[in-house]
Amino acid sequence: MKTGLDFLLAAKRCEIDGLQRLAFTATLVDVSARLVHQLQRERGLTNLYLGSMGQRFAEARAAQIGASRQVEAEWRAQFGRVDTGTAQAGHGARLFSRIAYVLQGLDGLDALRGQLDAQAWDTDRATEAYARLVAALLAVVFEAADSATDPEVSRRLVALFNFIQGKEFAGQERAVGAALFARGQSDSARQQRLLHLIESQERCLELFDSVAPPTARALWTAPHSSAPLAELERLRRVLYTAPHGAALRPELSQAWFDVCSARMDAMKLVEDRLTADLRALCGEKIAQAQAELASFGALSAQAAPDPLVFYLAPADPNGPAAPGATQGFALPLDRSVLELVHDQARRLQAMGDELEAVRASLNERRLIERAKGLLMAHRQLSEAEAHKTLRQMAMNQNRRLVDVAEALLSMAEVLPPR
Amino acid sequence: MKTGLDFLLAAKRCEIDGLQRLAFTATLVDVSARLVHQLQRERGLTNLYLGSMGQRFAEARAAQIGASRQVEAEWRAQFGRVDTGTAQAGHGARLFSRIAYVLQGLDGLDALRGQLDAQAWDTDRATEAYARLVAALLAVVFEAADSATDPEVSRRLVALFNFIQGKEFAGQERAVGAALFARGQSDSARQQRLLHLIESQERCLELFDSVAPPTARALWTAPHSSAPLAELERLRRVLYTAPHGAALRPELSQAWFDVCSARMDAMKLVEDRLTADLRALCGEKIAQAQAELASFGALSAQAAPDPLVFYLAPADPNGPAAPGATQGFALPLDRSVLELVHDQARRLQAMGDELEAVRASLNERRLIERAKGLLMAHRQLSEAEAHKTLRQMAMNQNRRLVDVAEALLSMAEVLPPR
Structure with a gap:
């Protein structure tokens, strides 16, 4: 078990x-x-x-x-x-x-x-x-x-x-x-x-x-x-x-x-x-993660804490991460498995959020490139022309380039096949 | 190699x-x-x-x-x-x-x-x-x-x-x-x-x-x-x-x-x-993916196509996916590895986009839950009160619940620690 x-x-x-x-x-x-x-x-x-x-x-x-x-x-x-x-x-x-x-x-x-x-x-x-x-x-x-x-x-x-x-x-x-x-x-x-x-x-x-x-x-x-x-x-x-x-x-x-x-x-x-x-x-x-793993391993020897602690602890692992939580690594001396689980959940959540933000910028890029590809294929444009067209659309509609790209891609299915 | x-x-x-x-x-x-x-x-x-x-x-x-x-x-x-x-x-x-x-x-x-x-x-x-x-x-x-x-x-x-x-x-x-x-x-x-x-x-x-x-x-x-x-x-x-x-x-x-x-x-x-x-x-x-894998395996016996085909093919693997591309599975008889690579790239891209859209709904939920948790912790509100507060803010500001949640979370760092 x-x-x-x-x-x-x-x-x-x-x-x-x-x-x-x-x-x-x-x-x-x-x-x-x-x-x-x-x-x-x-x-x-x-x-x-x-x-x-x-x-x-x-x-x-x-x-x-x-x-x-x-x-x-x-x-x-x-x-x-x-x-x-x-x-x-x-x-x-x-x-x-x-x-x-x-x-x-x-x-x-x-x-x-x-x-x-x-x-x-x-x-x-x-x-x-x-x-x-x-x-x-x-x-x-x-x-x-x-x-x-x-x-x-x-x-x-x-x-x-x-x-x-x-x-x-x-x-x-x-x-x-x-x-x-x-x-x-x-x-x-x-x-x-x-x-x-x-x-x-x-x-x-x-x-x-x-x-x-x-x-x-x-x-x-x-x-x-x-x-x-x-x-x-x-x-x-x-x-x-x-x-x-x-x-x-x-x-x-x-x-x-x-x-x-x-x-x-x-x-x-x-x-x-x-x-x-x-x-x-x-x-x-x-190296840092391995040091953390080693310090966690030492925990197994410790006596089990009050079994009710799960139901008594005020914290919740879905709560906002403490500042610096993504840095991690506090030596888990006299800390319970539950506290470590909470810390880990918070840290992973904060990392996930940060990752999501970084990946969003990549996704924007991907959408713009694909919208350009669509214009190139359907209107026989060069890449430079497609980019210019997209930019012009964004300016005319007073929208971000990525929003125009997304709107264009969502229309892809109704366009005739190339 | x-x-x-x-x-x-x-x-x-x-x-x-x-x-x-x-x-x-x-x-x-x-x-x-x-x-x-x-x-x-x-x-x-x-x-x-x-x-x-x-x-x-x-x-x-x-x-x-x-x-x-x-x-x-x-x-x-x-x-x-x-x-x-x-x-x-x-x-x-x-x-x-x-x-x-x-x-x-x-x-x-x-x-x-x-x-x-x-x-x-x-x-x-x-x-x-x-x-x-x-x-x-x-x-x-x-x-x-x-x-x-x-x-x-x-x-x-x-x-x-x-x-x-x-x-x-x-x-x-x-x-x-x-x-x-x-x-x-x-x-x-x-x-x-x-x-x-x-x-x-x-x-x-x-x-x-x-x-x-x-x-x-x-x-x-x-x-x-x-x-x-x-x-x-x-x-x-x-x-x-x-x-x-x-x-x-x-x-x-x-x-x-x-x-x-x-x-x-x-x-x-x-x-x-x-x-x-x-x-x-x-x-x-x-079962479907395994059938595809088996049919790909048969390709290895085929003669190599014109080595220049990579540079001559009109398609690009970043291009928009064909309708139904996520369904996949066309028997790769007399198709080149390059065509299969293109198809696969398109299909994976379309799947990735679809997945991104599904996950976005989960992410919204996560943001709202975390904003509620923040309100509960910082203003000593019950979950019901926190939800009501959030909804009231969204109505007053004429914004989506998830946008209000995001704005609130971005302020989390300047709030005093609980």
Whole structure:
């Protein structure tokens, strides 16, 4: 027969198990972010290569493909360690499904490179192909953030997700700009696309800023991080102010690529800091939870308290948590199992509430993305146009973007199938 | 090295695992509902016994205690089967914590009965003590509903939770009414309490009605279920219309108890139907998911498709789900792994959205309960008064109850500690 203490201990072990899973997830997120970084470089160099009609950048591109392959092997090895035997419920299914999708993309990567070697695809198609694979990798990071069971870890994952997503928009900007310079001719459609990418970038970085821990934010706003920005803004100006069809100096393509890359490398450092901090945080939390578990274990030797205490105690476990309750960890000397059960219930409740709040921001993002996807599919819009349409609707109706997205999605069923 | 198909299969296994866990949870919810039913009867008979100053109902009460003990043993046996060794993350911790709390109550139950045998506690205290234990059992059902990974199952659990909660308000009404009749004197405070219990009952049954499957709703609205209601309403009228201090006929206590009990027994039949349907639904879903898994397994023998298909396919897995996507299950003959990955991602997304919507209703309930708890603690209000205050605030501010609750909870930190 199991006792209350057995379940108290089991609840704590569940927490520890969740944290250990998160610590492993953090390593998966880390290697995914690194693979994204390599693919972004490969995309940029491929666009330079394609833009120069295969005349330049072949060597740099080949070297980069080697580097990408190395991190891809690492990614496959890390994800090969994922325990697909013992099933996890719910989010596990979603995460696995995202991983399966990434693997489809990685399996086709060499075939894609073959097409690009032969210059069979243009820069737009190349950019879109790499963006698709990067988006698949980002979806893995998104699910990791969404499935985290600890609110503090979840918040860090949300910060990281937004930062990587912002960096991806910066990467697409690099690719589109590189293609423009390399072609040597301005183009108003691509100028529009660049504006959209810059705006999306800034939106992600604002979200990052609102949830990131101070250390990572400080690193991102430090002078060496923002230094490339002045030169980047100068070249951005060159790109935007050129009228449609005007000549662009192809020799600027290298400068553009370099300054964009310097900025993205600075972003990579912030990412590295975020993932390292995340792993450290998981480690601390596991150690703390294990210390709590050990101290609970000592309780079993204690004499049973007054059996009536359950019916006499004034507190109720559904009541509001005491301030700092999520911090937890008071040594349970001379405390009854009932008090510990109350404390644990309060703390879990407070954690659940906090988690709910963090996940709400992810859910908003998901709704907006899906509403955009719906507009793109049904009205044949580009992503930039879909985003603009959604924003315009929100302004006209004086509603939040997420509310407009939700209203749009609720109409999805009555729209004709695409 | 793991392939996309490996992860596709793993995602499906996760779903099956989640469903199997739910099927087991359904049996736990079933035995909890049955224990609640016995404790409710025990509370009612104890109140008759106490109200008659120990002159009557001693025998019926003793027989009921025997019946309660039998179901308690069953409850302990079923929960003893819960695997506390292999930890589940997140919700598992919360569920275990709730179970630990129930066990504290069950361990003190015999001590409580001793107090009541000796008539050391009055009917109010007795009612409150049993209500506390029933609330602890209901919290287990609540967590089960909250942790369900399948939206359809989750919706049934929400229906069941609301129904059991409604029945508990009916049970408290029986206990308070029985005590009033047995004392033989009307009392305005208890009349207020009865009005609150009836209102709360109706609110829960409305929520049940809005989410329950048609079979259970039909059973609940069938003539034999609503038959006791006319006699109940007549006795309710006797109780409410008596001025404070007026005499009540003690011999009506048995009639009151019988008619309330007949209604609660009819409610128990609905509960039994709900839990039986729930188990059947889990079984069907498991069988269906296993058939899908088997059909996926056959894919591994197929030749690999064009490796470029990932980059050429128009669909995106984040896109809106096709109508009926949550139903799933199309035989994957001549379909590629990529298509299956897309379908799975869409289906899981649609399920996640649906689940989010079901859980939102639970979350609202949780917020309102916690706001009420806050008011009770800080303003020394009874539950009925706290509920009335909250509702009055909502009406004055022309806002939803849940919004007022949320605003109140957000102020909790600035309130002085109790």
